[in-house]
Amino acid sequence: MTDPLALDPVLPVRERSERPWNLDLPHDERFAHFEAHVTAGGKIEATDWMPDEYRTAVLRFVEMHGNSELMGVLPEREWIMRAPTLRRKLALTAKVQDEAGHALLLYRVAEDLGKSREAIIEDLLAGKTKFHNVFHYPTHSWGDIGIIAWLVDAAAIVAQQALRDSSYAPYARTMQKICWEESVHIMHGRDVVVTLVNGTAGQRDMVQEALNRWWGPLMQMHGPRSDRAKDRDLHWRIKAKTSEELRQEFLAIYVPRIRELGLVIPDPELRYDEAAGEWRYTEPDWDELRTVVTNHGPRSEARLEFRRLNRDETRWVRETILAGSPAVAA
Amino acid sequence: MTASTALAELLLTMADDEFVAGFMDSEWTGIAPILEEDVAMSSISQDELGHAKALYELLAEVLDDGRDADAIAYDREPEAYRHARLLDRPRGDWADTIARRFLYELADEARLASIGGGYAPLADLVAKLRREERYHRMHVLAWIERLATGGPEARGRLVAALAGAGEAAATVFTPLDGEADLLRAGILTRAFDEAEAAWRTDLTRVLVPLGLDLPPRIEHGPDGRAGHSDAFRWLWGEFTSVRRSEVGATW
Numbered sequence: 001m002t003d004p005l006a007l008d009p010v011l012p013v014r015e016r017s018e019r020p021w022n023l024d025l026p027h028d029e030r031f032a033h034f035e036a037h038v039t040a041g042g043k044i045e046a047t048d049w050m051p052d053e054y055r056t057a058v059l060r061f062v063e064m065h066g067n068s069e070l071m072g073v074l075p076e077r078e079w080i081m082r083a084p085t086l087r088r089k090l091a092l093t094a095k096v097q098d099e100a101g102h103a104l105l106l107y108r109v110a111e112d113l114g115k116s117r118e119a120i121i122e123d124l125l126a127g128k129t130k131f132h133n134v135f136h137y138p139t140h141s142w143g144d145i146g147i148i149a150w151l152v153d154a155a156a157i158v159a160q161q162a163l164r165d166s167s168y169a170p171y172a173r174t175m176q177k178i179c180w181e182e183s184v185h186i187m188h189g190r191d192v193v194v195t196l197v198n199g200t201a202g203q204r205d206m207v208q209e210a211l212n213r214w215w216g217p218l219m220q221m222h223g224p225r226s227d228r229a230k231d232r233d234l235h236w237r238i239k240a241k242t243s244e245e246l247r248q249e250f251l252a253i254y255v256p257r258i259r260e261l262g263l264v265i266p267d268p269e270l271r272y273d274e275a276a277g278e279w280r281y282t283e284p285d286w287d288e289l290r291t292v293v294t295n296h297g298p299r300s301e302a303r304l305e306f307r308r309l310n311r312d313e314t315r316w317v318r319e320t321i322l323a324g325s326p327a328v329a330a
Numbered sequence: 331m332t333a334s335t336a337l338a339e340l341l342l343t344m345a346d347d348e349f350v351a352g353f354m355d356s357e358w359t360g361i362a363p364i365l366e367e368d369v370a371m372s373s374i375s376q377d378e379l380g381h382a383k384a385l386y387e388l389l390a391e392v393l394d395d396g397r398d399a400d401a402i403a404y405d406r407e408p409e410a411y412r413h414a415r416l417l418d419r420p421r422g423d424w425a426d427t428i429a430r431r432f433l434y435e436l437a438d439e440a441r442l443a444s445i446g447g448g449y450a451p452l453a454d455l456v457a458k459l460r461r462e463e464r465y466h467r468m469h470v471l472a473w474i475e476r477l478a479t480g481g482p483e484a485r486g487r488l489v490a491a492l493a494g495a496g497e498a499a500a501t502v503f504t505p506l507d508g509e510a511d512l513l514r515a516g517i518l519t520r521a522f523d524e525a526e527a528a529w530r531t532d533l534t535r536v537l538v539p540l541g542l543d544l545p546p547r548i549e550h551g552p553d554g555r556a557g558h559s560d561a562f563r564w565l566w567g568e569f570t571s572v573r574r575s576e577v578g579a580t581w
Binding site for chain 1 (some may be wrong): 356376575
C-alpha cells in the first residue's frame with residue numbers, strides 16, 4: 001500500500017478557500033489565477049473552483065483511463081480459468097482484481113468531477129467513449145498472458161508514472177496506488193515470460209508468437225507524435241509527457257530487457273540512433289490505431305456486447321441494492 | 331484403513347471443495363454486479379484457492395508419492411475429484427452464487443470446527459483458515475439478508491437458488507470411509523453427522539427469521555462426492571487446458 005504520509009497534504013478548508021481562484025472574482029481574473037497556479041506546478045483539489053475547460057479535460061482523461069481498466073479486465077479474465085498452476089491462478093486472479101479495483105478508484109475520481117458511474121458505463125457500452133487500443137485484441141495462448149502482464153502493463157506504467165504528478169491532485173494520489181500495483185503486475189508478467197522462454201520448444205514458440213502479435217499494438221499504444229504546444233492536456237499539466245516521449249522511454253527500458261531473454265522483436269528497422277539520441281522504428285500503423293479505438297478492432301464489439309449482456313443480467317442486483325439504500329429511501 | 335489413508339481422504343475432500351469453490355467464484359472477477367463486488371468476490375476466491383493450495387501441500391507431504399500440490403490439483407481425470415455435489419453446479423446468477431456460498435461457508439465452518447489436534451500441521455492450518463473464513467461468512471450473510479428482504483425479484487431469485495442448491499447442500503457431510511480412524515486419532519473431534527447437526531442449527535438461526543426454508547435432510551449416498559456434472563467437466567476442460575498443452579512442462 002502507498003504510505004499516506006508520502007502523499008501531498010490536502011490544505012485545510014479555510015486556507016484552500018483563500019486561494020485566489022476560489023475567491024469571488026470576475027471569471028477572467030479567476031481563470032488567470034487558476035492557470036498561473038497550474039502551469040507553475042500547483043495542484044487542484046476536487047473542491048476547488050475550476051474552469052469548465054479544465055474540468056472537462058480531466059474528466060475525459062480519467063474516464064478513458066477508467067474505461068481502459070474496466071475493459072482491460074476482459075482479455076485476461078478469460079485465462080483465470082485456464083491458469084496452469086495454483087500460484088499462477090492466484091497471481092492472475094489478483095492482477096485482474098487489481099484492474100477492476102483501478103476502474104473503481106478512477107470512476108470515483110471522475111464522479112467528483114460531475115459524471116456518475118452509471119453514466120460513464122452507459123456511454124462506454126453505447127460506444128460514445130473510448131478505451132485503450134490494446135484491449136480490443138483477442139488472446140490466443142498463455143503466452144499472451146505473459147506478454148500482456150509484462151509489456152502492455154510496462155507501456156502503461158511509463159505513462160502512468162508521469163501521471164503521479166498530475167495537476168489534478170485526486171488523480172495524482174490515485175495514480176500512486178495504481179503504479180505500485182502495476183509494478184507488481186510487471187514482475188508477475190516477466191516471471192511468466194521467463195518461465196516460458198526457459199521451458200520447452202513449444203512454450204518458447206508460444207511466447208515469441210505472442211510478442212509478434214502484440215508488438216504492433218504496443219507501438220501504437222501511446223498514440224501518434226503530437227505538437228507539444230497544441231496539446232491542452234500538457235498545458236493544464238493533466239499529463240506530463242508527449243506520446244513520443246513515452247514511446248522512447250518504453251523502448252529505452254524494454255528493448256534491452258526483451259532481447260536479454262532471447263526474444264526477437266518483429267521490427268527490422270528497430271535500432272538506437274546514437275547521433276540523434278533516440279530509437280528509430282518502423283512507423284506504427286496509425287490507420288489500424290484509429291480503426292481499433294473507434295470500436296472496429298477485432299474484439300471491440302464482442303467485448304462491449306459481453307459487458308452489455310453481463311450488465312443486463314446483473315441489473316436486478318444493483319436495483320435491489322439501491323432500493324434498500326437509506327440515501328434513496330429518505 | 332490406516333489413519334494416514336483416512337487423513338489423505340479428509341485432506342483431499344477439503345482441498346477439492348475449496349479448489350472448485352474458488353474456481354467457480356473467481357469467474358466473477360471483472361463481471362460482478364458492482365465493482366465493489368468484483369474486488370470482494372475476487373478476494374474471497376483467492377482465499378479459497380489459497381486454502382486449497384495449503385491443503386494440497388499438506389496432502390502431498392502425507393502421500394509422499396512424488397506429486398506436488400499442482401500435480402494433485404490439476405493432473406487427475408474428472409472422476410477422481412472428490413468435491414461435494416453442492417459445488418458441482420454451474421456458477422449460475424448472483425443469487426445462485428450467494429445461495430451456494432452461504433450453504434457451503436456454513437458447512438465448511440462446521441467441518442473446520444470438527445478438526446482436532448490429532449495431526450498438528452492440519453490443526454495449525456485450520457486455525458489460520460478459520461480466521462479468514464469468518465470474513466467470508468460476514469460477506470455472504472450480508473447478501474443473504476439483503477436479497478431476502480430486497481423486494482420480490484431478489485427474494486424470488488434467492489428462494490429459487492436455495493431450493494436448487496438445497497438438495498445437494500448436505501453432501502459436504504458425506505461420510506468418509508476412514509471417519510472412525512480419524513476420530514480415534516483425534517484428527518476429528520466429532521463425526522460428520524454431528525457436524526451436520528451443528529450446521530443445521532446455524533442455518534436455522536439465519537434462515538428462519540428471514541422466513542426461508544432449510545435444505546432437506548438427505549440419505550447420504552455414494553454420489554455425494556462422485557459422479558460429477560457436465561458443468562464440472564467443462565470446468566475441468568478449461569482449467570487443465572494450458573497444462574495439458576505441454577505435458578510435464580514447468581509453467
